[in-house]
Amino acid sequence: MSREIPVGTVDELAPGQRKLAFVEGRCIVLFNIDGTLHAIDDACPHNGASLASGRLEGCVLRCPAHGLRFDLRSGCTPGTGGLGLTTYPVRAVGSKLVMSFDGPSATPAQASTGPAAT
Ligand code: FES
Secondary structure: OOEEEEEEEHHHOOOOOEEEEEEOOEEEEEEEEOOEEEEEEOOOOOOOOOOOOOEEEOOEEEOOOOOOEEEOOOOEEOOOEEEEOOEEOEEEEOOEEEEEEOOOOOOOOOEEEEEEOO
């Protein structure tokens, strides 16, 4: 069953910014690309590198470790299929950012937010 978990506030994620959130033991990276919100696991599916500092080209994020590219809209590598990111629905509800999460609840639904990773 999907749960909605607050992961920050709209003010923390203006267009062009990204931020980290910690949700039930997972590190999530949130992006605001031209007003569209995206949320992904902060772990590259190739070898687990953090993606939080990856370079963005439009909606395509380049892993800083070995350079694989992932489209944040689909989680897939552009054009080739293959490895894919774990993505999550995220939206603004009033002044809050809310992420839908399907994982089992290990603890009461709590999220802590980290500093903006600009
Ligand atoms: S760990 Fe991301 S491309 Fe290798």
